[in-house]
Amino acid sequence: MSNDSKEESKKKATKASAKSPANSNSNPPSQENAAPPAETKPAPAKQEVKPSAEPAAAEKKEEPKPAPAAKPAAPPAPPAVAKPPAAAAPPPKKEPEPPAFEKGLAQQITIRFGDVVKVLYIKPRRIKIMTDPGNLVEVATFLRDNMGFDHAESASGTDYPKDNQIEVDYHLGSYSHDDLLAHIMVLATRTNRDDARIPSLINVYKSVEYHERETYEMLGVYFDGHPRNDRFLLPEDWADIPPLRKDFRIKGR
Amino acid sequence: MASLEEKIEETRRLGLQVVKETEEDRLMTLSVGPQHPGSGHFRFTVKVDGDYIVYCDPDPGYVHRGEEKMCEYRNIIQNIPHLERPVIHDSTNVTYSYSLAVEELMGIEVPRRGQFIRAIASELNRQVYTLYWLAIYGIFLGHSTMFMWPAGDRELFIDLLERLTGARVTHAFNIPGGVRNDMPEGFKQKCLEHINYYEKRLKEYEDIFYNNPLFRQRTEGVAPLSKEDAIKLGVTGSVLRASGVPYDIRKVEPYDVYNEIDFKVQYMKTGDSFARSYVPFLDMKESCHIVRRLLDKMPESGEVRTKLQPNPKGPPGESYKRVESGRGALGYHIVSDGTPKPYRVKISVGSFRNMLALPFLLVGQKLADMPAVYWSLNYWPVEADR
Amino acid sequence: MKELVSPTNFNVFVTKLSDVLVRALDRPLGYAVNWGRIWSLWPVHLETACCSVEFGAASSPRYDVERFGIIEAFGSLRMCDLIVVQGTVTRKMAPRLRMVYDQMPEPKYVIAMGACAITGGLYIDSYNVLPGVDGIVPVDVYVPGCPPRPETLIQGCMLLQEKIKRQKIR
Numbered sequence: 037m038s039n040d041s042k043e044e045s046k047k048k049a050t051k052a053s054a055k056s057p058a059n060s061n062s063n064p065p066s067q068e069n070a071a072p073p074a075e076t077k078p079a080p081a082k083q084e085v086k087p088s089a090e091p092a093a094a095e096k097k098e099e100p101k102p103a104p105a106a107k108p109a110a111p112p113a114p115p116a117v118a119k120p121p122a123a124a125a126p127p128p129k130k131e132p133e134p135p136a137f138e139k140g141l142a143q144q145i146t147i148r149f150g151d152v153v154k155v156l157y158i159k160p161r162r163i164k165i166m167t168d169p170g171n172l173v174e175v176a177t178f179l180r181d182n183m184g185f186d187h188a189e190s191a192s193g194t195d196y197p198k199d200n201q202i203e204v205d206y207h208l209g210s211y212s213h214d215d216l217l218a219h220i221m222v223l224a225t226r227t228n229r230d231d232a233r234i235p236s237l238i239n240v241y242k243s244v245e246y247h248e249r250e251t252y253e254m255l256g257v258y259f260d261g262h263p264r265n266d267r268f269l270l271p272e273d274w275a276d277i278p279p280l281r282k283d284f285r286i287k288g289r
Numbered sequence: 290m291a292s293l294e295e296k297i298e299e300t301r302r303l304g305l306q307v308v309k310e311t312e313e314d315r316l317m318t319l320s321v322g323p324q325h326p327g328s329g330h331f332r333f334t335v336k337v338d339g340d341y342i343v344y345c346d347p348d349p350g351y352v353h354r355g356e357e358k359m360c361e362y363r364n365i366i367q368n369i370p371h372l373e374r375p376v377i378h379d380s381t382n383v384t385y386s387y388s389l390a391v392e393e394l395m396g397i398e399v400p401r402r403g404q405f406i407r408a409i410a411s412e413l414n415r416q417v418y419t420l421y422w423l424a425i426y427g428i429f430l431g432h433s434t435m436f437m438w439p440a441g442d443r444e445l446f447i448d449l450l451e452r453l454t455g456a457r458v459t460h461a462f463n464i465p466g467g468v469r470n471d472m473p474e475g476f477k478q479k480c481l482e483h484i485n486y487y488e489k490r491l492k493e494y495e496d497i498f499y500n501n502p503l504f505r506q507r508t509e510g511v512a513p514l515s516k517e518d519a520i521k522l523g524v525t526g527s528v529l530r531a532s533g534v535p536y537d538i539r540k541v542e543p544y545d546v547y548n549e550i551d552f553k554v555q556y557m558k559t560g561d562s563f564a565r566s567y568v569p570f571l572d573m574k575e576s577c578h579i580v581r582r583l584l585d586k587m588p589e590s591g592e593v594r595t596k597l598q599p600n601p602k603g604p605p606g607e608s609y610k611r612v613e614s615g616r617g618a619l620g621y622h623i624v625s626d627g628t629p630k631p632y633r634v635k636i637s638v639g640s641f642r643n644m645l646a647l648p649f650l651l652v653g654q655k656l657a658d659m660p661a662v663y664w665s666l667n668y669w670p671v672e673a674d675r
Numbered sequence: 676m677k678e679l680v681s682p683t684n685f686n687v688f689v690t691k692l693s694d695v696l697v698r699a700l701d702r703p704l705g706y707a708v709n710w711g712r713i714w715s716l717w718p719v720h721l722e723t724a725c726c727s728v729e730f731g732a733a734s735s736p737r738y739d740v741e742r743f744g745i746i747e748a749f750g751s752l753r754m755c756d757l758i759v760v761q762g763t764v765t766r767k768m769a770p771r772l773r774m775v776y777d778q779m780p781e782p783k784y785v786i787a788m789g790a791c792a793i794t795g796g797l798y799i800d801s802y803n804v805l806p807g808v809d810g811i812v813p814v815d816v817y818v819p820g821c822p823p824r825p826e827t828l829i830q831g832c833m834l835l836q837e838k839i840k841r842q843k844i845r
Contacts, residue, residue: 332769359801374797444732
């Protein structure tokens with residue numbers, strides 16, 4: 037039986053590597069490697085991370101000390117820091133640099149939704165998009181039906197008291213589309229901190245049920261349409277504010 | 290005086306009135322755990338109709354220690370020890386994905402030898418985890434030999450890891466930048482010896498446990514999870530692979546050196562309790578091969594770690610990295626605001642995702658099958674609660 | 676004799692007599708009872724956190740605590756006389772732990788296993804963790820470590836046996 041399944045898996049995997057567009061570039065035909073090409077060039081992958089992440093984070097948080105504080109703080113890995121400017125000439129090149137496949141995905145979304153959806157970053161195999169709570173269900177349905185992201189890995193929230201907002205991220209993945217296996221689509225939305233309330237995605241993704249319940253409990257975001265917005269992990273007699281909010285301080289700190 | 294027939298008729302009528310009960314009366318609610326040999330640190334309520342479970346509601350949180358909140362108060366290195374506690378017997382894999390996420394955030398490159406040692410430690414730890422799980426699974430199906438054997442062989446791998454990292458279970462070995470120290474002298478030799486012995490033992494496990502007719506009767510065809518449902522529920526790890534989806538992070542999104550290692554993703558198609566318990570076993574077998582290949586390809590000498598400055602901080606940004614742990618995909622979503630302490634750490638764990646399948650699988654099963662279904666989910670409550 | 680045992684001082688007489696008897700029997704009886712208690716330390720199977728992994732390893736073939744006749748981890752709550760608090764006790768678990776403790780028959784002993792059970796350990800500043808279990812149950816032996824090695828746990832049990840040996844029965 038195991039023999040059988042092994043052969044089967046081989047077949048499947050080779051099929052996957054044949055299909056995957058990211059694989060088309062000169063890739064050693066090592067058998068059943070579904071997505072090696074992105075890993076064969078780790079250096080460029082790591083370089084893109086920074087330039088793309090910085091602007092995104094800066095515009096999001098308006099941190100007073102974005103790049104200047106970070107650059108001198110990073111000498112531990114001199115080779116890694118030295119490379120990006122030299123090899124990639126980053127900011128202009130980062131747009132064509134992210135594998136074409138990810139860009140294509142992002143374009144599909146922008147073509148369909150236009151201004152409603154903001155693409156925050158495109159890294160290798162990670163795309164983050166932001167939308168309003170009002171369009172959340174629509175975007176998620178599109179992602180599921182037309183793009184093939186069939187399950188949610190997690191739903192989590194981050195509290196930004198400076199903006200008086202809470203961000204809820206859904207990490208969506210795909211099991212059924214061979215070329216999307218390694219990709220994570222981060223669907224983010226922001227809601228007001230005082231009356232945190234967004235529509236639930238439970239009718240689109242069954243797998244968010246417990247994650248949303250946890251987010252409700254930990255951050256106090258009410259999910260409209262979720263059958264059970266109630267206690268999950270915390271003790272039954274919990275009477276404090278949700279613990280992952282930033283104004284909840286743990287004792288002694 | 291009524292005749293006998295009339296009396297019988299009357300009794301039957303009265304009896305029927307008494308026996309007639311509502312649907313609610315027929316159901317009995319049972320609370321399983323947290324003090325129960327079958328559930329560990331976890332509680333769930335089941336409603337049973339006779340022998341059959343008609344409703345199940347998990348109630349986790351008995352080991353919720355607020356890891357994610359604590360992360361915001363410690364710096365990147367201080368976070369490692371407490372992050373590995375949720376899965377104390379798989380601690381290398383837990384810190385693996387944390388290190389990967391931090392490295393992506395800070396743009397650190399790990400030396401090649403360090404990458405190999407990491408992968409070897411993580412594979413050995415996978416064996417430790419799966420053997421412990423197998424031991425527990427065995428004892429709760431009443432097979433005490435299957436507790437003793439894996440629990441004994443587990444000590445071999447613990448010895449190896451102790452030799453490598455210096456600690457029995459909490460290694461804190463994978464850190465951002467590489468591994469803490471190089472391999473000791475003669476480790477390769479010892480490791481190969483252990484694995485050669487262990488592969489012989491795996492055959493015996495198969496004979497005594499997986500080919501045991503009693504075990505097969507208790508698990509085969511019990512609580513099947515179809516491929517479509519598995520995808521919809523978003524389960525991961527062995528539960529997903531048992532349902533016929535060959536999804537392994539090591540293969541689909543290879544981290545560190547896994548893209549150079551040639552291995553097969555083990556999966557089955559039936560999706561019942563037997564498949565769910567057999568896939569981790571196949572993984573263990575495959576993991577032995579992986580360790581061999583890693584030892585073969587490993588560079589003989591070199592750096593194992595990129596030294597970080599004492600209080601490392603990265604640029605603001607976020608990263609999401611996953612590894613394949615014993616229980617499936619284990620991801621860290623780290624948001625940094627440029628300070629040494631992470632702004633937000635979200636741990637996306639396999640157990641929490643597999644828990645969603647529990648009520649779905651238990652409904653319609655007999656109460657006696659509950660342990661077989663519950664442990665086949667490869668569920669570790671401490672990890673799910675974080 | 677008749678004067679000695681009159682209805683007025685009968686109670687006093689009986690008390691005196693029983694005192695004498697108890698004094699005579701205390702040593703041997705106490706020894707026998709304590710001996711029984713020492714070798715039947717059966718713990719409740721209540722796992723509170725991650726130290727349960729090392730607790731399980733203690734019954735594995737290498738450490739095999741059952742050769743000492745102790746901590747064999749299976750049995751009903753009503754037969755147990757030992758509770759090993761295996762690690763962190765959260766605020767959700769605490770009432771359950773106390774409930775389990777209250778249901779156990781006397782005499783009962785508690786071993787606090789691991790740093791978290793003793794003081795809160797690594798999780799001392801967590802919002803959901805008790806700083807030590809001795810606030811809710813009386814602890815007999817503290818076994819330090821994070822997690823303690825199985826040998827340490829066995830040593831802790833031996834200490835508990837010493838303690839029981841020196842106990843006076845009532």
